[in-house]
Amino acid sequence: MTASSPAADDGSDEALALLRDALPAPGPAGESRPQGPDRAEPAARPAPRHRVSAWADARNVAARAGRAAPARSHRVPLEQALGEILTERLTALTDLPSFDTSAMDGWAVAGPGPWEVQDGGVLAGHAAPGPLADGEAVRIATGARIPAGATAVIRSEHARTDEARTQLQADRVVLHGQDIRPRGQECRSGDVLLPATALVTPAVLGLAAAAGYDELATVPRPRVEILVLGDELLTRGLPHDGLIRDALGPMLGFWLRALGAEVIGTRRLKDDAGALLAAVTGSSADLVITTGGTAAGPVDHVHPVLHKAGAELLVDGVAVRPGHPMLLAQIGAGKHLVGLPGNPLAAVSGLLTLAEPLLRELAGRARAVTYTAPLRNEVQGHPHDTRLVPVVHRAEWVVPLHYNGPAMLRGIAAADGLAVVPPGGARAGQEVEILDLPWAQAGSGEGCFT
Numbered sequence: 001m002t003a004s005s006p007a008a009d010d011g012s013d014e015a016l017a018l019l020r021d022a023l024p025a026p027g028p029a030g031e032s033r034p035q036g037p038d039r040a041e042p043a044a045r046p047a048p049r050h051r052v053s054a055w056a057d058a059r060n061v062a063a064r065a066g067r068a069a070p071a072r073s074h075r076v077p078l079e080q081a082l083g084e085i086l087t088e089r090l091t092a093l094t095d096l097p098s099f100d101t102s103a104m105d106g107w108a109v110a111g112p113g114p115w116e117v118q119d120g121g122v123l124a125g126h127a128a129p130g131p132l133a134d135g136e137a138v139r140i141a142t143g144a145r146i147p148a149g150a151t152a153v154i155r156s157e158h159a160r161t162d163e164a165r166t167q168l169q170a171d172r173v174v175l176h177g178q179d180i181r182p183r184g185q186e187c188r189s190g191d192v193l194l195p196a197t198a199l200v201t202p203a204v205l206g207l208a209a210a211a212g213y214d215e216l217a218t219v220p221r222p223r224v225e226i227l228v229l230g231d232e233l234l235t236r237g238l239p240h241d242g243l244i245r246d247a248l249g250p251m252l253g254f255w256l257r258a259l260g261a262e263v264i265g266t267r268r269l270k271d272d273a274g275a276l277l278a279a280v281t282g283s284s285a286d287l288v289i290t291t292g293g294t295a296a297g298p299v300d301h302v303h304p305v306l307h308k309a310g311a312e313l314l315v316d317g318v319a320v321r322p323g324h325p326m327l328l329a330q331i332g333a334g335k336h337l338v339g340l341p342g343n344p345l346a347a348v349s350g351l352l353t354l355a356e357p358l359l360r361e362l363a364g365r366a367r368a369v370t371y372t373a374p375l376r377n378e379v380q381g382h383p384h385d386t387r388l389v390p391v392v393h394r395a396e397w398v399v400p401l402h403y404n405g406p407a408m409l410r411g412i413a414a415a416d417g418l419a420v421v422p423p424g425g426a427r428a429g430q431e432v433e434i435l436d437l438p439w440a441q442a443g444s445g446e447g448c449f450t
């Protein structure tokens with residue numbers, strides 16, 4: 001990396017710690033150093049069981065698995081369709097507006113002025129008003145029906161009545177049809193408003209309601225069950241006696257929902273192969289997510305359980321740091337399991353590498369437009385593997401964050417996204433692909449991460 005920060009040009013820089021992988025840093029930051037064949041590794045490490053997939057290939061396999069699942073559609077009340085993808089075109093069920101309507105509060109007038117003011121007035125949502133003859137005017141509210149015979153609306157501030165309030169005079173020229181929204185101005189019944197494949201946003205819900213819909217046909221959110229594995233995990237209080245807090249249970253459900261999933265449950269299981277087998281084979285979810293137990297330790301049960309369950313491993317290890325033991329398996333017809341490594345940032349890496357493309361395709365969503373941004377600082381690479389490194393946006397740059405070790409969430413919690421650093425690393429100024437976090441906005445990410 002560059003020896004000194006070149007970018008002490010904004011107030012936040014002191015809070016931005018740069019990657020120091022090249023330094024022999026002791027302590028927690030040292031964990032961010034890539035582990036690989038070039039580095040000293042425990043002598044006891046077993047030989048790899050299989051060929052790991054390249055990072056981009058693994059994502060493609062996950063996306064293909066999602067695309068291969070049978071197409072699904074359901075019809076749900078509008079409010080339940082938010083965030084889902086339309087499976088049918090949104091066709092107007094009515095003209096919009098559905099009647100000639102006043103665009104302003106004022107007077108509906110017929111023919112040239114001055115006009116004789118009629119009794120009463122026309123309000124939005126009320127019964128059809130009586131017709132106007134030439135030379136007549138009536139008070140009218142925005143959104144009210146235009147009386148038959150009316151030729152224009154004059155805004156209240158552009159006309160005056162005499163003292164007796166029986167005669168109306170305009171202050172300016174009145175154009176034929178002014179401030180009248182004609183029926184069908186926005187669409188005619190049967191017009192296609194949105195294609196199937198459109199994402200249902202709050203604005204789409206509004207349009208659908210305006211166009212007469214009570215329900216929408218959409219791709220159901222893929223149903224996901226989360227199994228958090230580990231004897232060492234606590235759900236409350238401070239770590240003690242070798243026990244630690246479960247950092248994944250509180251995070252994954254919301255993250256998966258942001259990725260388009262319906263989370264049907266989060267269960268915590270002890271390191272017990274039988275319990276895991278029963279949970280995996282008994283789950284009704286489209287996607288089971290496990291955390292931990294993916295490696296080859298004495299209580300790492302995911303591989304043996306998948307074998308016992310007759311699952312087909314589609315991805316078994318990915319050349320990415322952190323997260324390389326992640327896996328994807330088919331556990332039944334249209335049913336998948338993503339095994340996330342237990343180290344929390346490694347689990348995030350697995351979530352974005354395998355779960356995101358799979359869920360995206362199952363939910364019928366389009367792939368986010370990929371983009372690159374220049375790194376403000378050099379990032380040391382792994383010799384063979386892709387690295388995913390938390391970054392924040394700063395002006396036109398992305399700045400790599402410290403505390404990016406596999407067991408750390410401090411970097412990612414302050415990040416806007418993850419930089420995809422190719423094997424071998426990336427120079428300062430080099431363009432790298434950025435995976436945005438679902439909630440990130442460019443320029444956010446303040447926090448203490450030095």
Ligand SMILES: Nc1nc2c(c(=O)[nH]1)N[C@H]1C(S)=C(S)[C@@H](COP(=O)(O)OP(=O)(O)OC[C@H]3O[C@@H](n4cnc5c(N)ncnc54)[C@H](O)[C@@H]3O)O[C@H]1N2
Pocket residue numbers: 044045046228229230232233244245246247248249291292293294295296297300322323324325340341342343344346406
């Ligand atoms: N001999 C080898 N050992 C390890 C390798 C390897 O290649 N050879 N890979 C390492 C890497 S890299 C990772 S990542 C982990 C993956 O391990 P597992 O998926 O089997 O996960 P666990 O062993 O269950 O846990 C790892 C670590 O994470 C902590 N953890 C687990 N769950 C949670 C949670 N819900 N919240 C917070 N922390 C969690 C757990 O306590 C461990 O510290 O394997 C390495 N080992």
Ligand code: MOO
Pocket residue numbers: 320321322323324325341343345346347406407
């Ligand atoms: O590097 Mo592991 O894959 O800690 O995540």
